[in-house]
Amino acid sequence: MNAPRPLWQGRALALIGIVLVAFSLRSAVASLSPVLDHITRDFAVSSVVVGLIGAAPPVCFAVFGLATPLIERRFGLERVAIGALTVMSLGLLLRGLANDSLTLLAATVVVFAGVGAGNVLLPPLVKKYFADRLGVMMTLYSTMMAISTFVPPLVAVPIADSLGWRLSLGLWGVFAVLALLPWITLLLRERSLAPTASASDTPPPDPTDGIDDVTDAVAVATGSIATAPADRRVFGRLWRMPLPWALAAVFGTSSTMAYVAFAWLPALLIDVGDVTPATAGFLLSLFALAGLPCGMVVPILIVRFQATRPLFLVAVAAGIVGLLGLLLAPTAAPALWVVVYGLTAILFPLSLVLLSIRARTPESAVALSGFVQSIGYAIAAVFPLLVGLLHDTTGGWQVPLVVIIGVLVVSIPAGLVAGRRRTIEDEWEARHGRW
Structure with missing residues (x-):
């Protein structure tokens, strides 16, 4: 060496x-x-x-x-x-x-x-x-x-x-x-x-x-x-298996939490959290800061300890608790709610690691990455706009917050599927025979 x-x-x-x-x-x-x-x-x-x-x-x-x-x-x-x-x-x-x-x-x-x-x-x-x-x-x-x-x-x-x-x-x-x-x-x-x-x-x-x-x-x-160069044959097979769709849903959930926060969290905190614009900016910074330790620790926990499902459930639970806090008691502890919501950042490094370990070869990994990220970003692009439309329509933040909580809840089955210790090749072979 x-x-x-x-x-x-x-x-x-x-x-x-x-x-x-x-x-x-x-x-x-x-x-x-x-x-x-x-x-x-x-x-x-x-x-x-x-x-x-x-x-x-x-x-x-x-x-x-x-x-x-x-x-x-x-x-x-x-x-x-x-x-x-x-x-x-x-x-x-x-x-x-x-x-x-x-x-x-x-x-x-x-x-x-x-x-x-x-x-x-x-x-x-x-x-x-x-x-x-x-x-x-x-x-x-x-x-x-x-x-x-x-x-x-x-x-x-x-x-x-x-x-x-x-x-x-x-x-x-x-x-x-x-x-x-x-x-x-x-x-x-x-x-x-x-x-x-x-x-x-x-x-x-x-x-x-x-x-x-x-x-x-x-x-x-x-x-x-x-x-690595993408394999079109592999990319075509991904549409026919649950695992790639589950990974795309997890990645889309991760991106949705981040981009909704960066688009709307300061405005929400000013409106319902009774904070100044400067404080709202500081709280958004706290939200982002939560992602720093996640990026360092999560890959090790997944690769060494196979902790995909526990980490996913912790991220979802934290997101739900943080959003419920902003919904039900926004002025009580806005910094706490924002930091807890920020733990949804666990989902981003989790998704990236899964893109590598849920495929046997670099060629299939790059096809999986393209599939997951294209669909995941398409999902994430919907919600910042939807939150704005719901806020304008209802005149408040209650309905948008409920919708974002719903995204986390709906993602739970996808996270459980993504946590299975198998590759896309394993899944294809179990359903269709030789990869």
């Missing part, structure tokens, strides 16, 4: 670039809803538009998640990463310059087009430059994405109060612009070097080198999903 080389040895620019990309991908999602109260003082933003803004991330992630691999094959990882970051930077700038709800929505779609592409590109970039340190790097960028989810709500309102909401929104574009610089430098350096000296022509170390623990093993599996 070869010793992995230091992270910064000959690849410091890639390290900096990956960290900055990871930070930029999530800060765009979490920085808008805390300052909607400030924006509405300048122009009206209807609940339908807020719902569409909340639906934009999963829709863009699904669409551009499918399109990006095709573009990358033609232009290469670094060029497409530069393009995605440029689009994201432009969208963040335009969002800060919006003069009505439609331009705000259009700029948000531009932002998440770039984010959707970045989500797909980041694991292959890690695999290209850090194949010998996958576990460390994927933990690093996952942690950075978690940090960039809870920091923006924490500072967005204070900045908007002192410097205006436009600067509060546009500020996050600075990180996207900074993320461009290492990749532009790497691309220029690659062009100037002879092909034999190019970093991309150097055979990467064996991805299994340096795997010391469960977290590294999970990271290798996730990296394989991101780069």
Whole structure:
């Protein structure tokens, strides 16, 4: 087994670039809803538009998640990463310059087009430059994405109060612009070097080198999903089995909880929790912060202890308790309800780990990942808009909260199916014979 080389040895620019990309991908999602109260003082933003803004991330992630691999094959990882970051930077700038709800929505779609592409590109970039340190790097960028989810709500309102909401929104574009610089430098350096000296022509170390623990093993599996070619035959079979649909329902539930919260939680807390916009932003930050330990602990508990079903039921129970608290006693302990609701973040790393261990090969895993994420994001795109429509129709938050609680309850059978210790190949062979 070869010793992995230091992270910064000959690849410091890639390290900096990956960290900055990871930070930029999530800060765009979490920085808008805390300052909607400030924006509405300048122009009206209807609940339908807020719902569409909340639906934009999963829709863009699904669409551009499918399109990006095709573009990358033609232009290469670094060029497409530069393009995605440029689009994201432009969208963040335009969002800060919006003069009505439609331009705000259009700029948000531009932002998440770039984010959707970045989500797909980041694991292959890690695999290209850090194949010998996958576990460390994927933990690093996952942690950075978690940090960039809870920091923006924490500072967005204070900045908007002192410097205006436009600067509060546009500020996050600075990180996207900074993320461009290492990749532009790497691309220029690659062009100037002879092909034999190019970093991309150097055979990467064996991805299994340096795997010391469960977290590294999970990271290798996730990296394989991101780069392996999809098998159309396998993808076609997934439609005919319960397990892939169960995994899609779990992933869709996870995404629904997150995007409904980022679209509506601050407004809900201001309306029924009797808190200020600054406090609502802080509470949204607490919601996001709950995902940080989940991402570190859940993969180990699943792979080492086969704890899929207990973790799923804990996440669902926590979500129901937190939402019931907001429904029945919103002013009693809003911070407690938000943190408990935030434990639904368990479902996200749970879903990602299951995408790797519920398939025998990287080829079938990438087909399963595409199936689950496309359907899951389609499910998640419905609910931010539905919550806004229900809020407008009923004039309150009771019905929307009941609907979101219903999503958690309905997902329970899917979670139990997803928790079965079998692969999609096992399920196919039990029903149809040889895989």
